[in-house]
Amino acid sequence: MAIINQATKELQVKIVYYGPAKCGKTTNLEQVHGNVQNVKEKGKLVSLATSSDRTLFFDFLPIEAMAIKGFKTKFQLYTVPGQVIYNTTRQLVLRGVDGIVFVADSQYDKMSENVESFTNLEENLKSQKLNLSDIPYVLQYNKRDLPNAAPVDYMEYVLNNRELQVPSFAASASKCDGVFETLNMITRLLLNKFINEGSRKTP
Amino acid sequence: MFSLPQLFGEDIEEFNSALDRLLSQTDALAAMIIDVGGFLITCRGENSAFDATTLAALAAASFSATQQMAITIGESTFNSVYQQGEKFSLLLQDVNGQCLLVVIFKADNSVGALKYCSTDTIERTKSQLGRAQERHPSQGLDLSSLNLADPSAVFKRKQE
Numbered sequence: 001m002a003i004i005n006q007a008t009k010e011l012q013v014k015i016v017y018y019g020p021a022k023c024g025k026t027t028n029l030e031q032v033h034g035n036v037q038n039v040k041e042k043g044k045l046v047s048l049a050t051s052s053d054r055t056l057f058f059d060f061l062p063i064e065a066m067a068i069k070g071f072k073t074k075f076q077l078y079t080v081p082g083q084v085i086y087n088t089t090r091q092l093v094l095r096g097v098d099g100i101v102f103v104a105d106s107q108y109d110k111m112s113e114n115v116e117s118f119t120n121l122e123e124n125l126k127s128q129k130l131n132l133s134d135i136p137y138v139l140q141y142n143k144r145d146l147p148n149a150a151p152v153d154y155m156e157y158v159l160n161n162r163e164l165q166v167p168s169f170a171a172s173a174s175k176c177d178g179v180f181e182t183l184n185m186i187t188r189l190l191l192n193k194f195i196n197e198g199s200r201k202t203p
Numbered sequence: 204m205f206s207l208p209q210l211f212g213e214d215i216e217e218f219n220s221a222l223d224r225l226l227s228q229t230d231a232l233a234a235m236i237i238d239v240g241g242f243l244i245t246c247r248g249e250n251s252a253f254d255a256t257t258l259a260a261l262a263a264a265s266f267s268a269t270q271q272m273a274i275t276i277g278e279s280t281f282n283s284v285y286q287q288g289e290k291f292s293l294l295l296q297d298v299n300g301q302c303l304l305v306v307i308f309k310a311d312n313s314v315g316a317l318k319y320c321s322t323d324t325i326e327r328t329k330s331q332l333g334r335a336q337e338r339h340p341s342q343g344l345d346l347s348s349l350n351l352a353d354p355s356a357v358f359k360r361k362q363e
Protein backbone atom coordinates (compact mmCIF):
# COMPACT_ATOMS: atom_id res chain seq x y z
CA MET A 1 0.00 0.00 0.00
CA ALA A 2 1.04 3.61 -0.39
CA ILE A 3 3.84 4.92 1.77
CA ILE A 4 3.30 8.19 3.58
CA ASN A 5 6.53 9.61 4.91
CA GLN A 6 5.84 12.70 6.99
CA ALA A 7 9.53 13.11 7.77
CA THR A 8 10.54 13.64 4.15
CA LYS A 9 7.08 14.82 3.05
CA GLU A 10 6.74 12.05 0.53
CA LEU A 11 3.79 10.09 -0.75
CA GLN A 12 4.68 6.98 -2.76
CA VAL A 13 2.06 5.12 -4.74
CA LYS A 14 2.18 2.04 -6.93
CA ILE A 15 0.21 1.79 -10.16
CA VAL A 16 0.14 -1.51 -12.06
CA TYR A 17 -0.69 -1.82 -15.76
CA TYR A 18 -2.48 -5.13 -16.21
CA GLY A 19 -3.87 -6.88 -19.28
CA PRO A 20 -3.44 -9.73 -21.75
CA ALA A 21 -0.24 -10.49 -23.65
CA LYS A 22 0.78 -7.95 -26.29
CA CYS A 23 -2.01 -5.49 -25.41
CA GLY A 24 0.43 -2.57 -25.04
CA LYS A 25 1.23 -2.31 -21.33
CA THR A 26 4.96 -1.84 -21.88
CA THR A 27 4.23 0.59 -24.73
CA ASN A 28 2.22 2.73 -22.28
CA LEU A 29 5.22 3.01 -19.97
CA GLU A 30 7.60 3.68 -22.85
CA GLN A 31 5.37 6.52 -24.04
CA VAL A 32 5.09 8.02 -20.57
CA HIS A 33 8.85 7.78 -20.19
CA GLY A 34 9.50 9.31 -23.59
CA ASN A 35 6.89 12.06 -23.61
CA VAL A 36 6.24 13.28 -20.08
CA GLN A 37 7.24 16.91 -19.67
CA ASN A 38 6.15 18.46 -16.40
CA VAL A 39 7.52 16.04 -13.84
CA LYS A 40 10.08 16.91 -11.23
CA GLU A 41 12.10 13.79 -11.70
CA LYS A 42 11.89 10.85 -14.07
CA GLY A 43 13.76 7.63 -13.38
CA LYS A 44 15.06 5.03 -15.75
CA LEU A 45 12.59 2.64 -17.37
CA VAL A 46 13.68 -0.82 -16.24
CA SER A 47 12.40 -3.75 -18.29
CA LEU A 48 12.92 -7.31 -17.19
CA ALA A 49 12.16 -8.83 -20.57
CA THR A 50 13.11 -11.77 -22.75
CA SER A 51 15.43 -11.41 -25.74
CA SER A 52 12.33 -11.01 -27.91
CA ASP A 53 11.13 -8.03 -25.82
CA ARG A 54 8.34 -9.90 -24.05
CA THR A 55 7.97 -8.88 -20.42
CA LEU A 56 9.36 -11.64 -18.22
CA PHE A 57 8.90 -10.16 -14.75
CA PHE A 58 7.85 -6.52 -14.99
CA ASP A 59 8.67 -3.08 -16.35
CA PHE A 60 9.27 -0.36 -13.80
CA LEU A 61 9.21 3.41 -14.16
CA PRO A 62 9.62 5.69 -11.12
CA ILE A 63 8.34 9.19 -11.73
CA GLU A 64 8.00 12.13 -9.35
CA ALA A 65 5.15 14.55 -9.90
CA MET A 66 5.11 18.17 -8.89
CA ALA A 67 4.50 18.67 -5.18
CA ILE A 68 0.92 18.22 -4.09
CA LYS A 69 0.06 20.06 -0.89
CA GLY A 70 3.71 20.16 0.02
CA PHE A 71 4.19 16.46 -0.53
CA LYS A 72 6.57 15.04 -3.07
CA THR A 73 4.38 12.53 -4.87
CA LYS A 74 6.33 9.60 -6.24
CA PHE A 75 4.56 7.28 -8.62
CA GLN A 76 5.90 3.85 -9.34
CA LEU A 77 4.51 2.48 -12.58
CA TYR A 78 4.72 -1.27 -13.15
CA THR A 79 3.54 -3.63 -15.84
CA VAL A 80 2.90 -7.33 -15.42
CA PRO A 81 3.83 -10.04 -17.93
CA GLY A 82 0.70 -10.76 -19.96
CA GLN A 83 1.44 -14.31 -20.98
CA VAL A 84 -0.80 -16.80 -19.18
CA ILE A 85 2.10 -18.92 -17.85
CA TYR A 86 3.50 -16.07 -15.76
CA ASN A 87 0.65 -15.90 -13.26
CA THR A 88 2.81 -16.22 -10.16
CA THR A 89 4.84 -13.28 -11.38
CA ARG A 90 1.70 -11.21 -11.85
CA GLN A 91 0.71 -11.95 -8.27
CA LEU A 92 4.11 -10.73 -7.04
CA VAL A 93 3.88 -7.47 -8.96
CA LEU A 94 0.39 -6.80 -7.58
CA ARG A 95 1.74 -6.86 -4.05
CA GLY A 96 1.21 -3.44 -2.46
CA VAL A 97 -0.73 -2.10 -5.46
CA ASP A 98 -2.62 1.19 -5.02
CA GLY A 99 -4.18 1.64 -8.46
CA ILE A 100 -4.64 -0.41 -11.61
CA VAL A 101 -4.81 0.42 -15.31
CA PHE A 102 -6.38 -2.47 -17.18
CA VAL A 103 -5.18 -2.32 -20.78
CA ALA A 104 -7.45 -4.18 -23.20
CA ASP A 105 -6.66 -5.04 -26.79
CA SER A 106 -9.49 -3.63 -28.94
CA GLN A 107 -9.18 -6.22 -31.70
CA TYR A 108 -12.22 -8.50 -32.00
CA ASP A 109 -10.16 -11.68 -31.90
CA LYS A 110 -8.54 -10.61 -28.60
CA MET A 111 -11.80 -10.18 -26.70
CA SER A 112 -11.71 -13.57 -24.99
CA GLU A 113 -8.12 -12.88 -23.87
CA ASN A 114 -9.24 -9.53 -22.44
CA VAL A 115 -12.01 -11.20 -20.44
CA GLU A 116 -9.71 -13.98 -19.28
CA SER A 117 -7.10 -11.46 -18.15
CA PHE A 118 -9.67 -9.37 -16.30
CA THR A 119 -10.97 -12.45 -14.49
CA ASN A 120 -7.39 -13.39 -13.69
CA LEU A 121 -6.83 -9.91 -12.20
CA GLU A 122 -9.82 -10.32 -9.89
CA GLU A 123 -8.63 -13.78 -8.82
CA ASN A 124 -5.08 -12.61 -8.19
CA LEU A 125 -6.32 -9.74 -6.05
CA LYS A 126 -8.51 -12.12 -4.09
CA SER A 127 -5.49 -14.34 -3.43
CA GLN A 128 -4.00 -11.29 -1.66
CA LYS A 129 -7.23 -10.60 0.21
CA LEU A 130 -7.92 -7.59 -1.99
CA ASN A 131 -11.08 -6.75 -3.88
CA LEU A 132 -11.11 -4.94 -7.19
CA SER A 133 -14.03 -2.81 -6.01
CA ASP A 134 -11.81 -1.39 -3.23
CA ILE A 135 -8.97 -0.41 -5.54
CA PRO A 136 -9.12 2.54 -7.94
CA TYR A 137 -8.85 1.30 -11.51
CA VAL A 138 -9.45 2.52 -15.03
CA LEU A 139 -9.85 0.78 -18.37
CA GLN A 140 -7.89 1.58 -21.47
CA TYR A 141 -9.11 0.27 -24.83
CA ASN A 142 -5.88 0.18 -26.75
CA LYS A 143 -5.04 -0.32 -30.42
CA ARG A 144 -7.94 1.79 -31.62
CA ASP A 145 -5.93 2.53 -34.76
CA LEU A 146 -6.12 -1.06 -36.00
CA PRO A 147 -8.73 -1.86 -38.68
CA ASN A 148 -10.32 -4.75 -36.78
CA ALA A 149 -10.87 -2.80 -33.56
CA ALA A 150 -14.25 -3.47 -31.95
CA PRO A 151 -16.47 -0.42 -31.27
CA VAL A 152 -15.94 1.27 -27.92
CA ASP A 153 -19.56 0.51 -26.95
CA TYR A 154 -18.86 -3.15 -27.45
CA MET A 155 -15.70 -2.94 -25.31
CA GLU A 156 -17.74 -1.19 -22.64
CA TYR A 157 -20.34 -3.94 -22.73
CA VAL A 158 -17.69 -6.65 -22.42
CA LEU A 159 -15.40 -5.09 -19.81
CA ASN A 160 -17.23 -2.27 -18.04
CA ASN A 161 -20.65 -3.78 -17.57
CA ARG A 162 -20.79 -3.67 -13.78
CA GLU A 163 -22.82 -2.01 -11.11
CA LEU A 164 -20.11 0.60 -10.73
CA GLN A 165 -18.71 1.68 -14.07
CA VAL A 166 -15.16 2.98 -14.10
CA PRO A 167 -13.58 5.58 -16.38
CA SER A 168 -12.43 4.19 -19.70
CA PHE A 169 -10.24 5.59 -22.46
CA ALA A 170 -9.76 4.81 -26.12
CA ALA A 171 -6.07 4.72 -26.91
CA SER A 172 -3.42 4.04 -29.48
CA ALA A 173 -0.46 3.68 -27.17
CA SER A 174 2.03 3.31 -30.02
CA LYS A 175 1.10 6.89 -31.04
CA CYS A 176 0.82 8.03 -27.41
CA ASP A 177 -2.90 8.73 -27.91
CA GLY A 178 -4.86 8.19 -24.70
CA VAL A 179 -1.78 7.29 -22.66
CA PHE A 180 -1.62 10.45 -20.56
CA GLU A 181 -5.40 10.69 -20.24
CA THR A 182 -5.39 7.22 -18.70
CA LEU A 183 -2.49 7.95 -16.35
CA ASN A 184 -3.97 11.22 -15.18
CA MET A 185 -7.33 9.61 -14.44
CA ILE A 186 -5.87 6.82 -12.31
CA THR A 187 -3.76 9.45 -10.56
CA ARG A 188 -6.86 11.50 -9.85
CA LEU A 189 -8.77 8.49 -8.54
CA LEU A 190 -5.86 7.59 -6.28
CA LEU A 191 -5.53 11.07 -4.86
CA ASN A 192 -9.29 11.19 -4.33
CA LYS A 193 -9.03 7.99 -2.37
CA PHE A 194 -6.37 9.51 -0.14
CA ILE A 195 -8.50 12.59 0.36
CA ASN A 196 -11.52 10.54 1.37
CA GLU A 197 -9.53 8.31 3.68
CA GLY A 198 -7.62 11.25 5.11
CA SER A 199 -10.73 13.28 5.84
CA ARG A 200 -12.41 10.24 7.36
CA LYS A 201 -9.53 9.21 9.57
CA THR A 202 -7.81 12.43 10.48
CA PRO A 203 -9.26 13.76 13.74
CA MET B 204 -4.28 -6.15 4.84
CA PHE B 205 -1.40 -4.87 6.97
CA SER B 206 0.09 -1.70 5.62
CA LEU B 207 2.68 0.72 6.81
CA PRO B 208 1.54 3.53 9.07
CA GLN B 209 2.40 7.13 8.33
CA LEU B 210 6.07 7.56 9.11
CA PHE B 211 7.20 10.63 11.03
CA GLY B 212 10.59 12.18 11.70
CA GLU B 213 11.19 10.11 14.82
CA ASP B 214 10.60 6.89 12.86
CA ILE B 215 13.01 7.77 10.09
CA GLU B 216 15.58 8.99 12.64
CA GLU B 217 15.46 5.66 14.44
CA PHE B 218 15.75 3.71 11.16
CA ASN B 219 18.69 5.87 10.11
CA SER B 220 20.37 5.50 13.46
CA ALA B 221 20.05 1.71 13.27
CA LEU B 222 21.38 1.67 9.69
CA ASP B 223 24.30 3.99 10.55
CA ARG B 224 25.30 1.70 13.39
CA LEU B 225 25.20 -1.29 11.07
CA LEU B 226 27.34 0.52 8.48
CA SER B 227 29.93 1.50 11.09
CA GLN B 228 30.09 -2.03 12.47
CA THR B 229 30.39 -3.82 9.15
CA ASP B 230 32.06 -1.42 6.69
CA ALA B 231 29.12 -2.03 4.33
CA LEU B 232 28.68 0.35 1.41
CA ALA B 233 25.00 1.19 1.95
CA ALA B 234 21.93 -0.03 3.77
CA MET B 235 18.25 0.57 3.04
CA ILE B 236 14.87 -0.10 4.56
CA ILE B 237 12.30 -0.85 1.88
CA ASP B 238 8.69 -1.95 1.76
CA VAL B 239 7.84 -5.34 0.23
CA GLY B 240 5.85 -3.53 -2.46
CA GLY B 241 9.13 -1.98 -3.67
CA PHE B 242 9.03 1.46 -2.04
CA LEU B 243 12.23 2.94 -0.66
CA ILE B 244 11.74 4.13 2.93
CA THR B 245 15.24 5.25 3.81
CA CYS B 246 18.79 4.71 2.59
CA ARG B 247 22.11 5.38 4.33
CA GLY B 248 25.72 5.13 3.20
CA GLU B 249 27.06 5.75 -0.28
CA ASN B 250 23.69 5.86 -1.95
CA SER B 251 24.84 8.20 -4.69
CA ALA B 252 26.73 5.27 -6.22
CA PHE B 253 23.53 3.61 -7.41
CA ASP B 254 19.86 4.24 -8.20
CA ALA B 255 18.29 3.46 -4.82
CA THR B 256 14.69 3.73 -6.07
CA THR B 257 15.22 1.16 -8.79
CA LEU B 258 17.28 -1.08 -6.54
CA ALA B 259 14.45 -1.04 -3.97
CA ALA B 260 11.90 -2.12 -6.59
CA LEU B 261 14.13 -4.90 -7.90
CA ALA B 262 15.13 -6.09 -4.43
CA ALA B 263 11.49 -6.34 -3.30
CA ALA B 264 10.59 -8.27 -6.46
CA SER B 265 13.56 -10.60 -6.04
CA PHE B 266 12.69 -11.23 -2.40
CA SER B 267 9.04 -11.94 -3.29
CA ALA B 268 10.12 -14.37 -6.02
CA THR B 269 12.34 -16.13 -3.51
CA GLN B 270 9.41 -16.50 -1.11
CA GLN B 271 7.46 -18.20 -3.87
CA MET B 272 10.40 -20.57 -4.42
CA ALA B 273 10.33 -21.38 -0.71
CA ILE B 274 6.65 -22.22 -0.87
CA THR B 275 7.20 -24.31 -4.00
CA ILE B 276 9.69 -26.57 -2.26
CA GLY B 277 7.61 -26.83 0.88
CA GLU B 278 9.35 -24.22 3.03
CA SER B 279 7.19 -21.66 4.79
CA THR B 280 9.65 -18.85 4.10
CA PHE B 281 13.24 -17.93 3.26
CA ASN B 282 13.91 -14.95 5.44
CA SER B 283 16.99 -13.76 3.61
CA VAL B 284 18.48 -13.62 0.11
CA TYR B 285 22.22 -13.35 -0.48
CA GLN B 286 23.74 -12.47 -3.85
CA GLN B 287 27.52 -12.59 -4.11
CA GLY B 288 29.31 -10.51 -6.73
CA GLU B 289 32.97 -9.92 -7.60
CA LYS B 290 33.21 -6.47 -6.01
CA PHE B 291 30.00 -6.09 -4.08
CA SER B 292 27.42 -8.40 -2.61
CA LEU B 293 23.84 -7.90 -1.59
CA LEU B 294 21.93 -9.20 1.42
CA LEU B 295 18.14 -8.88 1.71
CA GLN B 296 16.51 -9.76 5.03
CA ASP B 297 12.93 -9.77 6.18
CA VAL B 298 12.15 -7.28 8.96
CA ASN B 299 8.50 -7.86 9.85
CA GLY B 300 6.82 -9.30 6.78
CA GLN B 301 6.15 -5.79 5.49
CA CYS B 302 9.63 -4.31 5.30
CA LEU B 303 13.03 -5.53 4.20
CA LEU B 304 16.58 -4.61 5.12
CA VAL B 305 18.87 -4.36 2.08
CA VAL B 306 22.64 -4.15 2.58
CA ILE B 307 25.26 -3.66 -0.12
CA PHE B 308 28.72 -4.64 1.05
CA LYS B 309 32.19 -5.48 -0.26
CA ALA B 310 32.31 -8.99 -1.66
CA ASP B 311 35.33 -9.96 0.40
CA ASN B 312 33.51 -9.17 3.66
CA SER B 313 31.86 -12.00 5.56
CA VAL B 314 28.12 -12.34 5.10
CA GLY B 315 27.98 -14.22 8.42
CA ALA B 316 29.31 -11.22 10.34
CA LEU B 317 26.91 -8.96 8.51
CA LYS B 318 23.96 -11.19 9.38
CA TYR B 319 25.06 -11.23 13.00
CA CYS B 320 25.34 -7.44 13.21
CA SER B 321 22.09 -6.85 11.35
CA THR B 322 20.07 -8.73 13.96
CA ASP B 323 20.09 -5.60 16.11
CA THR B 324 19.21 -3.39 13.10
CA ILE B 325 16.23 -5.57 12.30
CA GLU B 326 15.02 -5.56 15.90
CA ARG B 327 15.27 -1.79 16.19
CA THR B 328 13.47 -1.30 12.88
CA LYS B 329 10.75 -3.74 13.83
CA SER B 330 10.24 -2.06 17.22
CA GLN B 331 9.97 1.40 15.69
CA LEU B 332 7.49 0.17 13.08
CA GLY B 333 5.46 -1.28 15.94
CA ARG B 334 5.46 2.06 17.76
CA ALA B 335 4.42 3.86 14.57
CA GLN B 336 1.61 1.38 14.04
CA GLU B 337 0.30 1.89 17.58
CA ARG B 338 0.49 5.66 17.26
CA HIS B 339 -1.78 5.90 14.20
CA PRO B 340 -3.12 2.45 13.34
CA SER B 341 -4.61 3.34 9.98
CA GLN B 342 -4.33 7.05 9.48
CA GLY B 343 -4.34 8.22 5.90
CA LEU B 344 -3.09 11.46 4.44
CA ASP B 345 -5.31 14.50 4.58
CA LEU B 346 -5.33 16.03 1.12
CA SER B 347 -8.74 17.55 1.56
CA SER B 348 -7.63 21.01 0.46
CA LEU B 349 -6.51 19.66 -2.89
CA ASN B 350 -8.83 20.88 -5.60
CA LEU B 351 -9.48 17.88 -7.79
CA ALA B 352 -11.97 19.78 -9.85
CA ASP B 353 -8.96 21.56 -11.26
CA PRO B 354 -8.66 20.14 -14.78
CA SER B 355 -4.90 20.61 -14.99
CA ALA B 356 -3.26 17.24 -15.33
CA VAL B 357 -0.59 15.96 -13.01
CA PHE B 358 1.28 14.52 -15.98
CA LYS B 359 1.53 16.43 -19.23
CA ARG B 360 2.56 15.18 -22.62
CA LYS B 361 5.26 16.98 -24.55
CA GLN B 362 3.89 19.08 -27.36
CA GLU B 363 4.80 17.89 -30.86
